Amino acid sequence: MERGLWLLEQATTEPMARERNVRSGSAVLAAQLTLSATVALAVTIIWAATGMGYFWPMWVWFGLALALALPAGIHSAWAEPRGRLRRLAVHRTLSMIFSVSVVVIWALAGGGFFWPVFPILGLGLAFVAHAAAGSPHQRDLAGRVDELTRTRRGALDVQAAELRRIERDLHDGAQARLVALSMQLGRAEERLEDQPEAAALVRRAREEASAAIAELRDLARGIAPPVLADRGLVAAVEALAARSPSPVNVSAEVVHRGPPMVETAAYFVVAESLTNAAKHAPGAPVDIAIQESDATLVVEVADEGPGGADPAGSGLTGLRQRVEALDGALSVSSPVGRGTLVRAVLPCA
Amino acid sequence: MIAEDQALLREGIVALLQEHGIEVVAQAEDGAGLLRVVAGHKPDLAIVDVRLPPTFTDEGIRAALEARRRRPDLAVLVLSQYVEPVYTGELLSTGESGVGYLLKERVSEVRAFLDAVERVAAGGTALDREVVASLVRERGRGDSDGELASLTNREREVLELIAQGRTNAAIARELVITLGAVEKHISNIFTKLDLPTGDDDHRRVLAVLAYLRAMQPG
Numbered sequence: 001m002e003r004g005l006w007l008l009e010q011a012t013t014e015p016m017a018r019e020r021n022v023r024s025g026s027a028v029l030a031a032q033l034t035l036s037a038t039v040a041l042a043v044t045i046i047w048a049a050t051g052m053g054y055f056w057p058m059w060v061w062f063g064l065a066l067a068l069a070l071p072a073g074i075h076s077a078w079a080e081p082r083g084r085l086r087r088l089a090v091h092r093t094l095s096m097i098f099s100v101s102v103v104v105i106w107a108l109a110g111g112g113f114f115w116p117v118f119p120i121l122g123l124g125l126a127f128v129a130h131a132a133a134g135s136p137h138q139r140d141l142a143g144r145v146d147e148l149t150r151t152r153r154g155a156l157d158v159q160a161a162e163l164r165r166i167e168r169d170l171h172d173g174a175q176a177r178l179v180a181l182s183m184q185l186g187r188a189e190e191r192l193e194d195q196p197e198a199a200a201l202v203r204r205a206r207e208e209a210s211a212a213i214a215e216l217r218d219l220a221r222g223i224a225p226p227v228l229a230d231r232g233l234v235a236a237v238e239a240l241a242a243r244s245p246s247p248v249n250v251s252a253e254v255v256h257r258g259p260p261m262v263e264t265a266a267y268f269v270v271a272e273s274l275t276n277a278a279k280h281a282p283g284a285p286v287d288i289a290i291q292e293s294d295a296t297l298v299v300e301v302a303d304e305g306p307g308g309a310d311p312a313g314s315g316l317t318g319l320r321q322r323v324e325a326l327d328g329a330l331s332v333s334s335p336v337g338r339g340t341l342v343r344a345v346l347p348c349a
Numbered sequence: 350m351i352a353e354d355q356a357l358l359r360e361g362i363v364a365l366l367q368e369h370g371i372e373v374v375a376q377a378e379d380g381a382g383l384l385r386v387v388a389g390h391k392p393d394l395a396i397v398d399v400r401l402p403p404t405f406t407d408e409g410i411r412a413a414l415e416a417r418r419r420r421p422d423l424a425v426l427v428l429s430q431y432v433e434p435v436y437t438g439e440l441l442s443t444g445e446s447g448v449g450y451l452l453k454e455r456v457s458e459v460r461a462f463l464d465a466v467e468r469v470a471a472g473g474t475a476l477d478r479e480v481v482a483s484l485v486r487e488r489g490r491g492d493s494d495g496e497l498a499s500l501t502n503r504e505r506e507v508l509e510l511i512a513q514g515r516t517n518a519a520i521a522r523e524l525v526i527t528l529g530a531v532e533k534h535i536s537n538i539f540t541k542l543d544l545p546t547g548d549d550d551h552r553r554v555l556a557v558l559a560y561l562r563a564m565q566p567g
Contacts, residue, residue, distance in 0.1 A: 168405065171400065171430055172355070175430055175453075176355045176357065176358060177357070178454075179358055179430075179453045179454050179456070179457075180355075180357040180358050180361055182454050182456075182457035183358070183361045183362070183365065183456045183457045184361065185457060186365075186456065186457035186458060186459045186462075187361075187364075187365060187368075187459060189459070190459045190460075206457050209454075209457070210454050210457060213430075213453075213454045214454075217430060217431050217452075220430075220431070225433075226407075226431050226433050227407075227433055227435050227436075229406065230406035230407040231406070231407065235435070239434065239435045242434075242435075242438075243434060
């Protein structure tokens, strides 16, 4: 019983990210605890009522405590990241529960020669062997994967911040100067009305400046549409939906703004899917769902068109690369005659 | 009055307007400044940049909408470095008269810019040709859009020019066709878009707004 409580405490001090799991886990634990206590009380009463002979209920108590400790222990070990660390944690937990159990059995059976020393020694050696088994090479590899995952994320965040900075600099710097330049040229052109040749030269210069402004605008727009940067994913998706020739329904449950890269990727998933829907399923209704849960953003675009989309097509491949670069997953389900569903899951921690 | 944070452009516009006999009563650098000036100086027209301090996102649009809410008769001409149909739609939702949305570089086409300023100040509309073109392009992409699909290319061009607030004469000049041909195209557009008969000016606005309303989310 004590063991179970100790594990429960362990479980409640897990990191924030697992808070929800732990909370539902501890609710189950509390129910189990109540049930066990009731059963323990019942058998004790039965024991008392049947003449208080040999105190057999202690074996029932022991069994109940074990039943509590096992799932709680494994649950807490599961909190480790998947792979080697989690396997070791499970191994350690099981070994400890087993060791404590044999000591309790020894004590309940009346003590005497301390035979549990052998199984405990055996378990200890097995654990040490397991911990040492991962060759240095394997351990290096695991560490390297962790590090790469972290640094890739960092690199992408830096890249996103950089792109927004460039866009801002373009807007405030080059674009603004070009606008001012073209305006001065416009004023000059106006004053050269009596010199048509000079006016034509100035007009050409002004048109060149305007073309440069338009090119810069297209460049900045390719980075991210202004409404996405200004007002976030939901507003940008609603704008896409309003502009689409298909009837589109948007349902969004998003409270926080995700990292820029995630928002941009989600935006392009919707944009590309809507374009595909308008092209291959004209007039068919489209449903867009955006949901944010547990530090993940899930974007789904479903149309009721003819289906049969090619997941290896260039548009969808581009989207997949964009999503997978963020450690996300893109799935396309498009059975012939049953519509198309594009689903992107993007981690945004 | 003018709300624009980039001094170079702001001063240029002020000089341009003053050269052509338009009085600039006040200048502001941010949205709050715009609202103060609108309350204090009672200008006829506010020229507003979309991106203003402190957030540099859509401050200008928000301030312009708020100014229109407080003073519905205030004419607002929004200048932006990009075409954003959402913002155009929001602006038009505050009322169809006395609003304009132009790309910043249009200030270099002095005559056209001054025309737009005067048109908006007089209660008309001025939409940038890029704004209109992007709307017509997007709405016309799918076959499902029966309304627009039924227009001929020439009728679409005419509609784009109407949306920019051009007169029939200006449209005729631009497309190098006769005034009569323009009138015929316009009447075809009205029929195809199923607009009620009545005041022609009003129908022109309706023809354009038929698209723009669809741009507003929700």
